[in-house]
Amino acid sequence: MGMIHGEIDGETIGVARDTAVVLAFAFIFRMTCMTLQNGLLRAEGDTVYILRAELACQWLIAIPLTSMAALVWGLPFPLVFIAINSEENVKAVISGYRVHRRKWVQRLVETGTRP
Helix, strand or coil, X not given: CEECCXXXXXXXHHHXXXXXXXXXXXXXXHHHHHHHHHHHHCCCCCHHHHHHHHHHHHHHHHXXXXXXXXXXXXXXXXXXXXXXXXXXXXXXXXXXXXXXXXXXXXCCCCCCCCC
């Protein structure tokens, strides 16, 4: 198969195809997470929660899971790619739960009488 970058073997094309399928499903959670966190929670002033969720999901879930999947378990790349994107799945679920509970609603402007 002639490509721009020369000959590519079938195994490489298979890994790329499988990774693209994983990425397509990961985008569902990634866009949900972006909409909830950047569009709703951050706009309403719930930035401390977003910081905690970002740090916790990245350092407690994605990085350890990815390193275990790649270095310890020796999984193929599409499964390691799932581990890389695992933080987006968790952030989408916990942010959706926070929005559902309406814990994010905060008063941003003080109301009062004018002197």
